[in-house]
């Protein structure tokens with residue numbers, strides 16, 4: 001009996017030690033602290049000026065013994081996380097859990113969305129941004145965060161000025177290795193973007209967040225503008241204004257990465273259940289805290305779509321001079337067809 005109790009005691013201590021080590025490995029502040037000098041941009045590379053720096057590299061406070069949020073805020077957030085009825089991107093959505101990792105990074109907390117610590121951090125953020133200090137996540141708060149996230153993407157800033165960046169010559173692109181691409185597709189990127197991707201992938205692997213064999217493989221990189229335009233004409237489906245007029249993938253700096261996928265869905269299906277599966281993955285959470293160190297910024301509606309900011313985009317041409325499909329200015333990246341697992345449900349790109 002005593003031997004059994006001793007054994008159980010020993011196992012308990014072992015589990016604690018292993019758990020503590022695991023936390024130490026994945027906890028964002030430690031990751032940020034272990035950035036290697038090689039991750040810094042070479043001085044010779046002219047970084048794109050970022051008006052509002054992406055809040056991806058701030059170190060969160062440990063969610064232990066944190067201050068209390070406004071009364072009732074934590075409970076309200078815990079409930080609305082899956083029940084908030086709103087339309088943050090035009091179409092109706094239920095709940096805000098898909099965006100919770102990015103919001104947590106924005107407000108600088110590692111506390112869970114329904115916790116007091118999260119409510120306190122959100123209240124602080126709201127106050128700093130001249131919003132009512134409720135500590136409750138709502139559409140008005142999100143509407144202040146979203147333009148900031150959009151404008152952290154140089155591609156969007158150029159679009160906002162009415163320009164579409166130029167496409168590189170294919171001869172100037174580097175090709176990803178077969179083990180870096182998803183579904184055997186040939187993936188091309190501007191060489192420095194591919195190198196940055198490799199550094200990020202190596203750290204993600206070391207951090208233990210690549211749960212699936214496909215994790216972080218690239219399923220779309222450079223897409224030639226004329227190929228996108230041809231597909232638009234051939235399929236008679238340009239998916240509104242964002243699909244093919246000016247895709248971020250024309251820059252050779254944008255990648256679609258396998259983050260995760262709900263059963264039956266492809267890695268770029270924007271069905272909410274699929275995006276939620278991505279948002280819940282350790283990989284996406286790691287990405288929102290760490291990808292910025294490697295120069296990558298995310299389009300928050302699409303957890304898979306990342307743009308590298310380490311080099312300027314090529315000079316642009318006026319969007320008005322490009323073949324139009326009846327829409328206005330482009331503010332979001334367009335996606336094209338991408339390989340999916342056999343039998344996977346088709347991705348819905350209808351709500352942008």
Ligand SMILES: [Zn+2]
Pocket residue numbers: 220249254255256304305306333334335
């Ligand atoms: Zn994309």
